[in-house]
Amino acid sequence: MEIVIRGTGEWATLDTGVAGPRAARQLEDAGLRQGASVHVRDGVIQRVGAADEVPSALPHLPVLDVGAMLVTPGFVDPHTHPVFAATREDEFEQRCRGVSYEEIAKRGGGIRNSARKLRGVAPQQMLDAVLDRADGFLLHGTTTIEAKSGYGLSLDSELASLRAIRDANAAHALDFVPTFLGAHEVPDEFRADREGYIRLLIDSMLPQIAREGLAEACDVFCEAHVFSVDEARRILLAARALGLQLKLHADEIAPIGGAGLAAELHALSADHLVVASERDLEAMRDAGVVAVLLPATSLYLNLPQDAPGRRMLALGLAPALATDFNPGSSPTRNMSFVLSLACIKYGMSAAQALGAATWNAAHAIGRGGKCGAIAPGFVADFAIFNLPNLASLPYHFAENRVHTVIKRGVPVVQAGRLLPAARNGG
């Protein structure tokens, strides 16, 4: 399948010649061009040129003209939890009345609440829920997500969650990059035997997941009252021995040193980092660990502080942005909104925020050089916005200006509506 996509508006290609995760200064260059055309063959970008260059070189190919709209790579959302059974609006209401996230978790709510609800859900029902949620990602311009398990917390239910992600990836245009997060919480039946649950993770879940090839990375919720730094290290080293990449939920609520562990283990990313120490942030930078910022989560939980985004940018860390889509702390799939929050809270420019949500986000999930840019050899994923320029993307607040989404060269959203091609296989 071959096609030419062309337009006359502002294109942010992220094709700047800088390899690897980019620091803030490098992200200032979003590879902007005024007007462009792209040759796509079999879902991969072959060539990028001026607006009329590719159509005149390849006059026999069909042309999709996107006019003067803003064109960017499809968003890459590098941190989501899309496999759950039920929303948790009751907990939202409790928090609005002043009960904290930790207090709700201590009372057996939070992640354990979701785990109770997910167990026993039939595989087809789980898959249908993930597919519905995948539609929402595409509608917001996201073409690749990292998708975590972590609401199963038992061998069977974690396997079922990862199989739902695998099957959704096959049945949906959205690309899913699977991460095992069995270490999301200690489930009810192991509250008096933490060690028993850690053994289950290391001795049973991880080997079986690796055998079945169900995950590319392993993540741990490293947090006070959840998994300590030492426990997280054991779990992650076991995962590494099985060939998995490493990620961490680090220093979100209490500063226990998860960011330092991510640096020590050269993880792909450390995420949240709301209360990470300066020393650990420097260590992350030196170890090349991407800092995944989740400003929608700190907003939604109304945390007393947000990640020190400005400081991270000044220190030279490579920032990525994600929704953290999940039923407890961030029920949103709107990456444009996350970009706005990053500009407001971390002082990012539109170019930096976009680069953090595409180029660097791809590096945070082991997809660097494959998605997150409009350049030869990259997957032909585009988000096309009803906007005049990149600066107006974060300016419009909590709106969805996505007009067209192209996944592997095929339109899957047009005029803001999902097309049947969204479901014809990824």
Ligand code: NIG
């Ligand atoms: O990334 N922090 C841990 N996991 C999720 C929240 C999960 C939940 O509350 O269900 C997060 O914020």
Ligand code: FE
């Ligand atoms: Fe998370």
